[in-house]
Amino acid sequence: MLRPRVIPVLLLKNTGLVKSVKFKNHRYVGDPINAIKIFNDKEVDELIFLDIDASKNNTPPNFELISQIASECFMPVCYGGGITKLDQIEKILKLGIEKIAINTQNLKDSNFIKKASNLFGSSTIVVSIDINKNFLGNYSIYSHSLKKNYKNIFDFIKKIEDDGAGEILINSIYNDGIMKGYDFSLVKKISMNSKIPVIACGGASSIQDFRDVIKSNASAAAAGSFFVFHGPHKAVLISYPNEEELNYICS
């Protein structure tokens, strides 16, 4: 049986790992290679690395760091951050990364996903979107790099599906780092309207949240804080659900 995935999302800033709250207040949580070694031992389903500075600062991906990451990972890995060109994708795949997350470049060039999925296959291309909610409760896609809002989420998702995206990673900005549960109704609405797998991220605080988000039709439950912090004072400690917990999440 296909088991829904539980995926740590690790944020890269310079060459370290950080964790944010609502995409701000980044706190250093450790060294990526050390984290990977722990996640290898725990036989994690998959890892997502997002370089949060690359697109904002208009810098290309840090290929040397990606190469180090790839050489330690014996599980599927997705990398995102700073990708503007197709040949950068080719280079990263060669290093041993399987999936590429595209966020800003998709908003800048509406043909990019189509070109990338044609060349590298749908399953390689993950479209990452950051979702905002205003005081009226209306959702929009927000780009931190471009400082722009995009209103119609469902038209947007339909287009990236038609363009050949293999997965959608949805990050709820308003839930990021606060550990109060996912936005389950939004996840459900997006998953029901989508033919491709949806990875939900933002707000996870417990094993129960993972289970509930899978029940909300997400194909994968992703989180940041949950996997790197421990206890009420948020001490840095890397963890991952054990076999029994994973079975419960998927039951």
Added chain:
Amino acid sequence: MIQIIDYGLGNTGSIYNMLKKIGVKSEIVDNPLKLNDGSKYILPGVGSFDNGIKLLKNNNWIEKLNELIILKKNPILGICLGMQLMTKSSEEGIKPGLSWIDAKVIKFSFKDNNLKIPHMGWNNINPKKSKLFYELNNQSRFYHVHSFYVSLSDHSFEIASTNYGKEFTSAFNKENIYGVQFHPEKSHKHGMQLLSNFSKI
């Protein structure tokens, strides 16, 4: 020595990294003239069928591979698209495949919207008796990611199946030729066991 075929498509780096981890000597080879008789080979692949065949053809891999695999019977393992390229044709494209095994590649199609395509994630396999699956069993989980699967004309070549909406062939073996749909190089200890098994064939 395992030679990993770098024809322009595929995660050669991941395979090299895992073989290194389990202490199996390997090299990434970007030119068919560098393929040696007496080696084992891995044909990886992430991408589209026609593009894969085009790259194999344009860079003169096919003739050399036919000599080493079909005539000289050196072992080869195709992974994901690499497995699919060994068949006769694919619904994903119009070009003929390598035709090392009588099979065609078919796209998943489900009425149930909960069965997403691609089939992506960890799924246990149902292996049959094969050297490739030594010490592995139906609890062994492998990472799958694909929208197409191999449909064999002769099912006796099937050495493992996976269930996703239905039971499909996730590994085959015909003489010295092995193909797996899933990604051992990304499947933790189960993948390490499988690659170690292949290195001992």
